[in-house]
Amino acid sequence: MDTAVVVILSALTSIAILLLTSLGLAVVFGLMRIVNMAHGEFLMIGAFATTTLVRSGAMPLWMAVLSAAAFCALIGVVVEVAFIRPLHGRRLIDTLLATFGLSLVMYQIAVDIFGTASPGIDAPPGWLQLGRYSVSYYSLALPFIAVVVTLLLYLLFKSTRYGLLARAAAQDAEMASALGVEVRRVNLYTFVLGCALAGLGGALLSPVVAVSPGVGQSYIGQAFMTVVTGGPAFLLGTLSASALLGGVANVISQFSTNMWGLTGLLLVAAVLVRVLPRGLSGNWSRQL
Amino acid sequence: MQITNGGKGSGEIQPESADQFKSGRRNFLRVAGGLAFVRAMPSYAVGGPIHVASMFDVTGGLSIYGLPEMNVSRMAIDHLNKSGGVLGRQLQLHEFDTQSKIELYSRYAQEISANDDIAVVVGCITGASREAARPILSKNGKLLFFPSVDEGGECDKYTFMQGTDCLQMETPLVNWAMKNAGKTFYVVAADYVYGHVATAWTKSLVEKAGGSIVGVEFIPLDVSDFGATIRKIQTAKPAVIMSNLVGGNHAAFYRQFAAAGLNRSIRIVSPSFGLGNEQLVLTPEETKGIVVAYSYFESLDYPENKAFVSNYHMAYPDAGPLMDLPAQVWIGWHQWKAAVEKAGSTDIDKVVNAMETGIPFQGPSGKVVMDPISHRNIQDVNLATVNAKREFEILETQRQVRPSATVVGSDSCDLVGKDKNSHRMILPKI
Amino acid sequence: MATDIVRAMAQRGLLWPVLLVGLALVLPSWISNAGALKWTLWLCYGILALSLTLVWGVAGIFSFGQNAFFGIGAYAYAVAALNFYPSTGETLSALLIAACAAALFAAALGYVMFYGRVGDVYLAIVTLSFTLILYTVMSSTAGPEFRIGVAQLGGFNGMPSLPGIAMGGTELNIKALFAFVACAGAALYALVGFLVSGKYGEVLAGLRENETRMELLGYDVRLLKLLIFTLSAALAGVGGALFAAWGTFVNPAVFSLPQAALVAIWVMVGGRGSLAGAFVGVGTVQWVCDKADAIIAQQTPLVLGVILLIVVMVFPGGIVPTLRRLFQRISPKLMSRTVAGAASANDHLTMPAALVSTPSVRGTLAARDVGKRFGGVTVLDALSIEWGSEPIHIIVGPNGAGKSTLFKLLTGQLAATRGSIEFNNTAITHLPSFERARRGLGIKLQVPSVFLGLTVEQNVRIARMAPRHNRSAKASVETVLAAVALLPQRQTIAANLSHGEQQWLEIALLIAQNPSMMLFDEPAAGMTQEERRKTVELLRRLSEQHTIVVVEHDMAFVRALAAPIVMLYQGGIFKRGSFDELSADADVRAIYLGRKRAA
Incomplete structure (x- = not known):
């Protein structure tokens, strides 16, 4: 009994991590058709910002997490204005390569500032005893945070003016601009939102992983797969893809080995691309 | 990128390396430390300089290991030159930055092989990089000193292994755990060759000591979510975890392990923790109780070590603490020097013969002697744990631990007997 | 004289290989071993970059996982060489096996992607994921059970001590290997250059410029993409095998994300449209990587990132095209191909006696009970209609009546939710677009759909080459262009034509395709009064041999065509009749004036 509960809890944590590390990519890709190759570096910046703030004693973890997201949003503004906006209307590949160039630069700057072995921070203390098992509170909190973030995003896109405009712009940029939507401003908001989400993801991970300049790169592969298998409904599609891929990987790891868990994740993703080339949400009528 | 510096014989520093020294904070400090520049040194040279090489990953993902190793290499050459050189000749170090790219090991190994002047290489970090370079070097008659800890199995007449092997590290760890923690072991290991071989050693050592293995798990190198592993560990309820994890992603294991409160009841022993300065990345709360085994720690109380440490930190004030790998680089250069002077020549076969006589060297890690059969050092192994200041504190010292000449479950190596012409790697049969 | 030869060779893509x-053959005698090693590596990378240039620059498919095939080639070479070299004493067979292995994987992946219609954005991510999957899989082969013959895969550590390129029991030394790889690179370059400069090259260019048009002309786009993808993978595989032979080892790093991106960077820096750019890009980027450390110590990624940003933002064309433009400005004679003199304005539509030498059979087309729903919205509802009884048929209707959707169902760009479609009395309801086109169904789309980056003449040639089932004669390029009065602009890039001229060019493509049934979706849109008059004349002329269906808004145009009209409204047929009948109908006028029809 306690085993079943712990397996489910552990799977939920894995799903939450996958979701939190993919959402930023999904928003930018879903609404702007931009593959942000610097996504991993935004995760990394979020994580470093958090550890730095917490270690300096300036603020508690939760406040540092929010500040880290805000900091990433700020960098997002600069990046959008300097590199994304001028490429508007060019091929997808151009923004992809530009953001990759950016990721190299950001990585190296992080190496120069933090070195390759930078001190980390503790996770909030405490654990829950479930029969033979103990589960840390923090890993229990992650799924809740993921759900709250998803809900907030849903509300944002469903019921704010920005949300409506962003979705309209994604549907047809020309028509939206003819209707008077300021596509430029909406795109800026969307990109910045994506960066903030990436920063938030990295910030939330910072107490449970070893934060290093390369930390983002280990998540980007799986984030890509989640976004692809999620399909056009960038919010709920990504949520279901995270649930499927993260769940499969975790549960297989529980009963077999990590290697098979990873292999299972990849297999499921491959099969999905063949069966549903437009992703899990390819045939849904909703677009969120 | 190849930088030639040091050495009076060929004199001037090339413009590009001069440029290099002008920029970059680290390099500025290097100049300020007065170590890398040997331009102003008087010449003791009888003939020309002896050319020697180092290749390490000074940039890229592995620079965490490579940068201190290259720094110490430079420091050792400088030290040898100041104390009269080797055979009265100055040394000229050719530095190769392999940029954490394995294909550069192959390329630079071929480049070194094609250069008749280069007498010896102290270099390579991972087993993979060594296996990319070693066959090329030994095929072309170049001597290699490998300064990393490794899994064992190298059996090459022209290669000397400085670091401790699995058996040297794991024997004291298993014995210590059996005595202080308990008899049930759970093994978590990185899913690559080192992890597999180390795990095989753990199994055989634990069984020999009368303990039992309650679980083994191999973790792919890019995994950093250990939820499933931690659940399985709790099911198996071991007294001790033998961690053969490596790299940045795997450091997350210790965090998630501690966050679930497991470090109160289960001991972690590890022959790989700390090489990447994990004790700095993790918090003292998380590293409490982890026991490691290496031949070298910064806190060792030898006069040779005191001088070594203070020189290093004077030259590189913003560098982290010295770990086993850079110390082995220092030892490697000095063992080679002793062998060359005994042989009276840099000729590879004469130097190898001299090495095999087992000249004792008193260095930062105490006394080391080369074992002729395995081409590995007989050396002290220290057990240590991390204290609240994120430093290693030595628990106990095992004197002059012998390396293994066999590969677990497989062949044995005898480089003065049956394998005296071998240039091979013995693969484990697990 | 000498420059003539050089120019001729340059045009056939043979200059670089030679x-x-x-x-x-000359270099090895005086370059150092270090130089030979470096250049051999760059050539291996150059072959990889060349393969991406072929599939991306030429055919327009952005494969972000080209290094996957490089890696597969390297591993295949390793396994084959370790197993066979001891007995055969050569590794050339391993080279071949590497090419085949890479092609095989590419064929499987390509089948999934192209036949599953994975869009271009997703294609980039799927190919990238593919290489990252290989990275994970190959990194997990450390266990002793992963062994092929005598070759142990070795996981993260990879496979060391591979035999180099060997013939007759001896391995090539450093300089001989350099010569071998250079010759191999030259041969592959020549092969690709040959492919790209011929007919096949024009088809590939069409694929890059306008996939939809290719499909509507009757090309099987999926198959073409699969073929070129597989071929380029084989190239990459050879590059990988040479790389493994050069380094005498291989490990999963060949599948890593930085490696995947590096390939794109090379091609981008060199210029993605240029074959030579592949090698120039590799040389430049790798040289910078080697030297970056000397410029700013230990900041290689930073330097690389900045270079990439500059190239993307400032020189998106890359080095070679930029240089070529510069060179053209300095010495236009040497570099430029012969460009026809400025087109003289030709105001008269000169109609040749016959557009095609043998008349094609007039086609018949019938939609029976056809419907289309998007999600919950019904766009077309149980529509039945037949064409072919008259030379010209006209469809009118207000915006949103379902006219364009109907055309898309007929050509197969959309699948009908219900009903069936018959063409020349055979059911085509489930046939793909290109198959319908091959049977003789052609369409001119509302927004002119031509190959914008190609010359007018190339446009028409691609249409003429399109495969089709009946072997009806083809009009010559000149005849076709004369028919639409574009002969003087035959060397003009289509993008530089006026809107009306682009419309005519698309009609020219239809004429060259010579289908028995021609659909025109608003052919007069954006045309001047004079152009409309000429278009009417042209359609009349075409209708002598083809069945024509026109969707049009412009009432003067519709009247001039003088043909039976069907009016669609809200997804169904609202009225049939002649122009005069419809214009007299009060309901029709009400709809066109935007008023709601009385119930």
Whole structure:
């Protein structure tokens, strides 16, 4: 009994991590058709910002997490204005390569500032005893945070003016601009939102992983797969893809080995691309 | 990128390396430390300089290991030159930055092989990089000193292994755990060759000591979510975890392990923790109780070590603490020097013969002697744990631990007997 | 004289290969071993970059996982060489096996992607994921059970001590290997250059410029993409095998994300449209990587990132095209191909006696009970309609009546939710677009759909080459262009034509395709009064041999065509009749004036 509960809890944590590390990519890709190759570096910046703030004693973890997201949003503004906006209307590949160039630069700057072995921070203390098992509170909190973030995003896109405009712009940029939507401003908001989400993801991970300049790169592969298998409904599609891929990987790891868990994740993703080339949400009528 | 510096014989520093020294904070400090520049040194040279090489990953993902190793290499050459050189000749170090790219090991190994002047290489970090370079070097008659800890199995007449092997590290760890923690072991290991071989050693050592293995798990190198592993560990309820994890992603294991409160009841022993300065990345709360085994720690109380440490930190004030790998680089250069002077020549076969006589060297890690059969050092192994200041504190010292000449479950190596012409790697049969 | 030869060779893409072979034979005697090693590596990378240039620059498919095939080639070479070299004493067979292995994987992946219609954005991510999956899989082969013959895969550590390129029991030394790889690179370059400069090259260019048009002309786009993807993978595989032979080892790093991106960077820096750019890009980027450390110590990624940003933002064309433009400005004679003199304005539509030498059979087309729903919205509802009884048929209707959707169902760009479609009395309801086109169904789309980056003449040639089932005669390029009065602009890039001229060019493509049934979706849109008059004349002329269906808004145009009209409204047929009948109908006028029809 306690085993079943712990397996489910552990799977939920894995799903939450996958979701939190993919959402930023999904928003930018879903609404702007931009593959942000610097996504991993935004995760990394979020994580470093958090550890730095917490270690300096300036603020508690939760406040540092929010500040880290805000900091990433700020960098997002600069990046959008300097590199994304001028490429508007060019091929997808151009923004992809530009953001990759950016990721190299950001990585190296992080190496120069933090070195390759930078001190980390503790996770909030405490654990829950479930029969033979103990589960840390923090890993229990992650799924809740993921759900709250998803809900907030849903509300944002469903019921704010920005949300409506962003979705309209994604549907047809020309028509939206003819209707008077300021596509430029909406795109800026969307990109910045994506960066903030990436920063938030990295910030939330910072107490449970070893934060290093390369930390983002280990998540980007799986984030890509989640976004692809999620399909056009960038919010709920990504949520279901995270649930499927993260769940499969975790549960297989529980009963077999990590290697098979990873292999299972990849297999499921491959099969999905063949069966549903437009992703899990390819045939849904909703677009969120 | 190849930088030639040091050495009076060929004199001037090339413009590009001069440029290099002008920029970059680290390099500025290097100049300020007065170590890398040997331009102003008087010449003791009888003939020309002896050319020697180092290749390490000074940039890229592995620079965490490579940068201190290259720094110490430079420091050792400088030290040898100041104390009269080797055979009265100055040394000229050719530095190769392999940029954490394995294909550069192959390329630079071929480049070194094609250069008749280069007498010896102290270099390579991972087993993979060594296996990319070693066959090329030994095929072309170049001597290699490998300064990393490794899994064992190298059996090459022209290669000397400085670091401790699995058996040297794991024997004291298993014995210590059996005595202080308990008899049930759970093994978590990185899913690559080192992890597999180390795990095989753990199994055989634990069984020999009368303990039992309650679980083994191999973790792919890019995994950093250990939820499933931690659940399985709790099911198996071991007294001790033998961690053969490596790299940045795997450091997350210790965090998630501690966050679930497991470090109160289960001991972690590890022959790989700390090489990447994990004790700095993790918090003292998380590293409490982890026991490691290496031949070298910064806190060792030898006069040779005191001088070594203070020189290093004077030259590189913003560098982290010295770990086993850079110390082995220092030892490697000095063992080679002793062998060359005994042989009276840099000729590879004469130097190898001299090495095999087992000249004792008193260095930062105490006394080391080369074992002729395995081409590995007989050396002290220290057990240590991390204290609240994120430093290693030595628990106990095992004197002059012998390396293994066999590969677990497989062949044995005898480089003065049956394998005296071998240039091979013995693969484990697990 | 000498410059003439050089120019002729440059035009056939042979200049570089000859230069390379020359270099390969001359250089080794005086370059250092270090230089030979470096250049051999760059050539291996160059072959990889060349393969991406072929699939991306030429055919327009952005494969972000080209290094996957490089890696597969390297591993295949390793396994084959370790197993066979001891007995055969050569590794050339391993080279071949590497090419085949890479092609095989590419064929499987390509089948999934192209036949599953994975869009271009997703294609980039799927190919990238593919290489990252290989990275994970190959990194997990450390266990002793992963062994092929005598070759142990070795996981993260990879496979060391591979035999180099060997013939007759001896391995090539450093300089001989350099010469070998240079010759191999030159041969592959020549092969690709040959492919790209011929007919096949024009088809590939069409694929890059306008996939939809290719499909509507009757090309099987999926198959074409699969073929070119597989071929380029084989190239990459050879590059990988040479890389493994050069380094005598291989490990999963070949599948890593930085490696995947590096390939795109090379091609981007060199210029993605240029074959030579592949090698120039590799040389430049790798040289910078080697030297970056000397410029700013230990900041290689930073330097690389900045270079990439500059190239993307400032020189999106890359080095070679930029240089070529510069060169053209300095010495236009040497570099430029012969460009026809400025087109003289030709105001008269000169109609040749016959557009095609043998008349094609007039086609018949019938939609029976056809419907289309998007999600919950019904766009077309149980529509039945037949064409072919008259030379010209007209469809009118207000915006949103379902006219364009109907055309898309007929051509197969959309699948009908219900009903069936018959063409020349055979059911085509479930046939793909290109198959319908091959049977003789052609369409001119509302927004002119031509190959914008190609010349007018190339546009028409691609249409003429399109495969089709009946072997009806083809009009010559000149005849077709004369028919639409574009002969003087035959060398003009289509993008530089006026909107009306682009419309005519698209009609020219239809004429060259010579289908028995021609659909026109608003052919007069954006045309001047004079152009409309000429278009009417042209359609009349075409209707002598083809069945024509026109969707049009412009009432003067519709009247001039003087043909039976069907009016669609809200997804169904609202009225049939002649122009005069419809214009007299009060309901029709009400709809066109935007008023709601009385119930």
